[in-house]
Amino acid sequence: MQFELVSPERRLASMDAASVQIPGTDGDMTVMTDHAPTITTLRPGMLRVEAGGTTHEYVVTGGFAEIGANGVSVLAERAVAKSDMTQDQMDAMFDDAQDAYNRAKEIRATEPGLVDDAAKLLADMVAVGSEVGLSSKQPNL
Known part of the structure; x- marks a missing residue:
């Protein structure tokens, strides 16, 4: 295919x-x-x-x-x-996920599920970092 x-x-x-x-x-x-x-x-x-x-x-x-x-x-x-993934790219992806989580926490009163979705996104990025052998920053949940 x-x-x-x-x-x-x-x-x-x-x-x-x-x-x-x-x-x-x-x-x-x-x-x-x-x-x-x-x-x-x-x-x-x-x-x-x-x-x-x-x-x-x-x-x-x-x-x-x-x-x-x-x-x-x-x-x-x-x-x-x-094979092309760098620590800088991993950091940028993680930072984007962390920013989404922080924004979700700020508006959680109106969209309660948004925080859970953002936390899942952040956890997925940590798992990706582990899988590609690059360190990910520890999330501030």
Whole structure:
């Protein structure tokens, strides 16, 4: 199946894939040929693509995945190949998650679930840092 990974800055990948592991907000999922058409939102995590006997790994912070008859298209808010990930990029992603959490705490009276969602985002970013072997700042919850 055809796999496409696009971020606002550029196209990161376009390849013929055997499977794609997606970090979905409702849980991780693996897409293979003939998967049912689906659209899902992404949470921060590792996107893995099996292609040509090789696993390609990408850090994503959110976005959408569209699974259709022609393959999988991922539109990521931010995406970086795991091999290209730097501590500065990890820090920036973590800082964005921390800022979202702090903003959610400020307006929690009107949107109580927002704080929980932001705390989950922050925890996901800490897990991503661990997975790519980069340190993440300890969250101030």
